[in-house]
Each structure stands twice: as C-alpha cells, then as structure tokens.
Amino acid sequence: QKEVEQNSGPLSVPEGAIASLNCTYSDRGSQSFFWYRQYSGKSPELIMFIYSNGDKEDGRFTAQLNKASQYVSLLIRDSQPSDSATYLCAVKGDNAGNMLTFGGGTRLMVKP
Amino acid sequence: SQTIHQWPATLVQPVGSPLSLECTVEGTSNPNLYWYRQAAGRGLQLLFYSVGIGQISSEVPQNLSASRPQDRQFILSSKKLLLSDSGFYLCAWSPGYNEQFFGPGTRLTVL
Numbered sequence: 210q211k212e213v214e215q216n217s218g219p220l221s222v223p224e225g226a227i228a229s230l231n232c233t234y235s236d237r238g239s240q241s242f243f244w245y246r247q248y249s250g251k252s253p254e255l256i257m258f259i260y261s262n263g264d265k266e267d268g269r270f271t272a273q274l275n276k277a278s279q280y281v282s283l284l285i286r287d288s289q290p291s292d293s294a295t296y297l298c299a300v301k302g303d304n305a306g307n308m309l310t311f312g313g314g315t316r317l318m319v320k321p
Numbered sequence: 322s323q324t325i326h327q328w329p330a331t332l333v334q335p336v337g338s339p340l341s342l343e344c345t346v347e348g349t350s351n352p353n354l355y356w357y358r359q360a361a362g363r364g365l366q367l368l369f370y371s372v373g374i375g376q377i378s379s380e381v382p383q384n385l386s387a388s389r390p391q392d393r394q395f396i397l398s399s400k401k402l403l404l405s406d407s408g409f410y411l412c413a414w415s416p417g418y419n420e421q422f423f424g425p426g427t428r429l430t431v432l
Contacts, residue, residue: 241419252411252423253365260419297365299421306370306378307353307415313364 211236213300215312223320228285230315232298235279242274242281243299243309246292253297256283288319323348325424327412333430340385340399342427344412347393352414354395355421356387359409371395372417407431 212235222228230244241260245253259265259272259281271284281300285292295316299309324347334340346352356368367380369387377387384403388396395412409428413421 243420245423250428252426255420255422258420301419306372307417307419307421308355308367308370308380309421310367311365 211239211300211302211310213298213310213312215296215298215315217313218316219318220315221318221320222288224288224290226288226319228288228292228317228319230283230285230296230298230317232281232283232312233279234281234298234300234310236300236302236310237276237279239276239279239300239302241301242272243301244270244272244283245297245299247295247297247314249294256296285317288317290319290321293317293319323414323422325412325414325422327410327424327427329427330425331428331430333432334402335432336404337401340397340402340406340429342397342410342412342429344395344397344424345393346414349393349414349416351392351417353417353421354389355413355415356395356397357411357413359411361408365411369397402431404431 214233243258244256247253257267259274265272269286273282295314297314298312355370357365371389411426412424415421
C-alpha cells in the first residue's frame with residue numbers, strides 16, 4: 210500500500226524564521242510531488258510541485274526532493290503569521306488517472 | 322481561467338436520508354475529476370475519480386456512489402446516509418497530468 214507520512218505537528222516557529230516541513234513516501238515509482246496549504250475550514254490550495262531531484266524555488270517557498278531517500282520537504286522563508294495552516298504533502302505515482310496519495314498534513318503555527 | 326464550484330457549502334442530514342452533492346468545472350474540457358472526503362483532523366481520502374463521461378472508478382467500498390453525466394459535472398450520491406459519512410467533501414479537477422485543483426468543499430454533518 211502506498212503511504213505518505215508527515216509529522217502531524219504542530220510545528221511552531223517565530224515570525225521571520227524558516228519553517229521546514231518534511232514528508233516521506235513509500236512508493237519508489239512515485240513521479241511527482243506536491244505541497245498544498247489548507248487553512249482551517251477551507252479547501253487545500255496548491256503551493257508548488259516538484260518532480261526532479263534537487264531544489265525548486267517559488268518566492269518564499271522552496272521544495273526539495275531526494276528520490277533516493279524517498280523524502281520531500283518544503284521550506285518557508287521569512288515565515289509570517291498568515292502562513293499558519295496545515296500543509297499537505299501529496300505524491301503521484303505512475304497511474305492513468307493522475308491520482309494523488311496525500312499525507313495526513315503538518316500543522317504549522319507562526320507566532321508573532 | 323478555470324473555476325470549480327461545489328454545492329451546497331454546508332449540509333445537515335439525518336441518518337438514513339439520501340445525499341446528492343454536485344461539482345462543476347468551468348474553463349476547461351475533458352478534465353479528470355475526483356471526490357475526496359476529509360474527516361475531522363484527518364487527511365484526504367480519495368473516494369472516486371473519473372477520466373471521462375460515464376467513467377467512474379471507486380477507491381473505497383462504501384454506501385456512496387458517483388456519476389459524471391456531463392463532461393464538467395461530477396455528482397456524489399448516497400441512498401442512505403450513515404453517521405460515519407460526516408466530513409468535508411472535496412471535489413478536485415486535473416488537466417490529466419500532475420497537479421489537482423480543489424473546489425471550496427461541502428461540509429456534511431449526519432445526525
């Protein structure tokens with residue numbers, strides 16, 4: 210069974226610090242990796258995706274992928290209180306329906 | 322640009338009553354469509370997905386069903402709701418590769 214694991218948190222960081230969110234996955238055939246942000250009571254919104262080993266930067270966000278270690282992370286620089294949310298990691302394998310497997314999410318709290 | 326709609330936004334239903342949730346997508350054609358359920362404090366559970374009109378794949382056996390009567394319309398139904406059906410129901414669409422985009426969701430409470 211394909212699994213995606215995240216620490217549920219909460220991860221607490223001070224405003225202006227770097228928040229580091231981690232995710233591991235079990236399926237070595239996984240091809241693409243996604244990070245979603247979900248505010249309480251709202252639907253998930255896509256932050257970014259990555260499919261090649263290494264780093265991918267988008268504004269204050271950096272996704273890091275290490276396929277050998279089956280590990281993907283999201284760094285948030287200059288964390289703001291508005292970044293406080295649950296961050297969901299999702300993994301896409303080799304499937305015709307473009308199905309994603311989601312982790313349980315990490316709750317991030319950024320304290321002013 | 323693409324937009325995804327879901328309704329109703331909230332719903333309170335008694336146990337044993339029927340259910341119909343609707344999802345529509347605008348601004349794209351032949352999307353992949355998905356129904357997820359998120360129980361309180363839990364991750365997303367894929368319920369159904371569809372790659373085309375009339376094509377439904379079920380991921381979890383349960384008392385729910387899905388239909389896709391039109392290219393950009395996806396419906397989630399139940400004949401008799403259970404208490405365990407309570408949750409946040411999310412519809413998502415994908416262009417067929419990579420990322421999925423979520424609708425605003427329907428919060429269902431079964432009493």
